[in-house]
Amino acid sequence: EQFATTDSSGNYLISGLIAGTYTVVVDATSLPAGVTVTGDPDVTKDGKTTVTLTAAQALTTANFGYQGNASFGDYVWNDLNGDGVQDATDLPLSGVRVFIDLNANGTREANEPFATTNASGAYSMTGLAAGSYTVAVDATSLPSGASQTGDPDVTKDNRTAVTLTSGQALTTADFGYQGNASVGDYVWNDANGDGGQGATERPMSGIRVFIDLNANGSRDANEPFATTNASGAYTISGLTPGTYTVAVDATTLPSGTTNTGDPDVTKDGKTSVTLAAGVPNTTSDFGYQGNGAISAIVFLDRDASGAQTSGEPGISGVTVFLDYNGDGIRQTNEPQTTTSSTGAYGFTGLIPGNYSVVVVSATLPAGVTQTADADVTMDNKTTVAVTAGATNTTPNFGYQGNASIGDYVWIDADGNGTQDLTEIPLGGVVVYLDLNSNGTRESNEPFATTNSSGSYTINGLTPGTYLVTVDGSTLPAGSTNTGDPDATKDGKTSVTLASAQSLTTADFGYQGVGSIGSSIWN
CATH class of the missing domain: 2.60.40.10 (Immunoglobulins)
Incomplete structure (x- = not known):
């Protein structure tokens, strides 16, 4: 029985035949383990077919297809921190083509099978026969600016060799890539609530800012994040170009805070940003007013x-x-x-x-x-x-303070405005500093009450100008101001104190309306 063996391209040729009818059969013992015939020139999938040749005919329709039961995959990810490890908060990379590099030239040819990663970053090449393959990532499908950081072997070259056995599902052909885009950068206590970063407004540390992949407003375990430092700064780096929802984790905010500064018009603690390769986005700042x-x-x-x-x-x-x-x-x-x-x-x-x-x-x-x-x-x-x-x-x-004002109120019996030796002091009179110049003593206005010697002192004062005033309600009825430090007889005077000064010139005299008199006789 004549035979031929397929070459590296799967082609075979049995030549030198004469016209006639032949049964063309695939030798099952030469097939890779675990394969199943799926393509046969006739309707029966049995690895053989009958052909009739005419003289000098070159028949090329005796093609047979076989599906293997092995596969490989399964993940391409955005390795944010570049450590080559699939961390919980690393992001999947979708839309990346992974192919079998048949000629090992690193470029996908039209005849080379491929799979494209889904939204979860997963891919799978199925129906493969047992054997050795070069699995490669199509660099033209990677996000701009991405650098390889994770590879199944030690060489970061976007490819790896795998050997499949019959029925094997190999899931170790994973590839990681770090982007060169980033988002940040500040969270602050917007004390005045104006949404602007005031020069004297305090940074907020310990606040988590995250990429809200599912836009549900809550940080999930797989969503990348950064925590603000003592300066209120944060950066989520290693990202690939794309549009992201940047959100503040409300569970990390101090109690009683309200979002007053947000990159967009909606004060909801989140914003959408579009990142370009190699460009740090530093506009995602959030301000919070406390209560x-x-x-x-x-x-x-x-x-x-x-x-x-x-x-x-x-x-x-x-x-x-x-x-x-x-x-x-x-x-x-x-x-x-x-x-x-x-x-x-x-x-x-x-x-x-x-x-x-x-x-x-x-x-x-x-x-x-x-x-x-x-x-x-x-x-x-x-x-x-x-x-x-x-x-x-x-x-x-x-x-x-170390300054004081005093010091005497007397009965100016003769009304001459002078403290005569025979004139007596006036006790129980309140003298105060009229801070608001309204002529009425308020509870916060310093005062002193004259003692039985008519003396008073308002001490502990600071330097400044004061309106020293006699509280008329504490004077004897009918008395008239006749002695006053200034020319106006109104029971008040303005004085200016220096540090440590003891001013003793604020004296006030009052003449009464009563008198005593009669006669003396022999």
């Missing part, structure tokens, strides 16, 4: 009691800041405020955490000594805890 606050006061602690009591006003114009790095010196990125006319100050929009509150001593009035601090150390600073939805009102700072 915590600090509200307190800087006050004149005249009696050095450590607490603000009646007659102790706030100190205006004092700078207070949040000392993020704890060095006691205000940096340009640290928020500051100035106390109001009542000494009040505050910081709003804060996220939960501990804050170091510092008074800038250079902005305090000259000559003051600290007497009140939220902690036991008089060092112009204190650390307070801010919780979600609450206002911390404890960081009050008190300072005692």
Whole structure:
């Protein structure tokens, strides 16, 4: 029986035949193990066919097809960190062609079988016969800028050799590629809620930002992420070109925060970005406003009691800041405020955490000594805890001045405005500093009451100009101001104090309307 053996291209030829009828048969013993005939010139799939030759005829229709029962695959992935290992958060690469490189030239030819990775990065070449194959990735189908980092063998050349046995399903022909695109880069505490990154707004650390592959708003185990560092920065790198949904993991945000800064118009903590090869995208910044606050006061602690009591006003114009790095010196990125006319100050929009509150001593009035601090150390600073939805009102700072005003109120019996030797003091009269110049003593306005000697002293004051005023409601009925430090007899006068000055010229005389008299006789 005549025979021929197929060449490397699967072709065979039995020549020198005369006209006649022949049965052409495939020798099953020469077939690879496990194959099944699937192509036969006649309807019966039995590996043989009958042909009739005419003289000099070259018949080329006796073709036979066989399907193997072996396969290989199965995965091509975006190796984000370039370690060559399929990590849980590495991404699949879809649309990549993997082929059998029959001529081992690294380029897919039209006759070379291939498979294309699906959305999960999986591929499979099935129906193969037992044997050795070169499995290769078609580089023209890879994303732009991708570099190979994972290969079944030690050589990163987009291909590997595999040997299949009958019925084997080989799943180790996996290939990893790292992209050169990235997305970032900042999450911050948008304290004023304006959506802009203010120079004094605090970065937010420990916040997870992830690629939301299924757009469900929650981070799943397979979704790549990065965590913001102490500077609020993050980068998800090694990505391939494409469109991604970048989202903030809400479970890592401080309690009580609201998204106020978002790259798109919708404040939902996520945004869509399109990445190009080799181009870092640094526009995915997110701002969050907290609902915590600090509200307190800087006050004149005249009696050095450590607490603000009646007659102790706030100190205006004092700078207070949040000392993020704890060095006691205000940096340009640290928020500051100035106390109001009542000494009040505050910081709003804060996220939960501990804050170091510092008074800038250079902005305090000259000559003051600290007497009140939220902690036991008089060092112009204190650390307070801010919780979600609450206002911390404890960081009050008190300072005692070293200046004073006095000192005498008397009965000016003759009404000449001069303290005569025979004129008596007026006790029980309240003298106060009319801070708002409204002529009525308020609870925060410093005061003193004349003693039985007519003397008074308002001490613990800071340098400045004060309107010293006699509280008319504490004067004897019918009395008239006749002695006043200035020319106007109105029971008040303006004085200017220097640091450590003891001013004793604010004296007031009052003439009564009563008299005593009768006769003396022998």
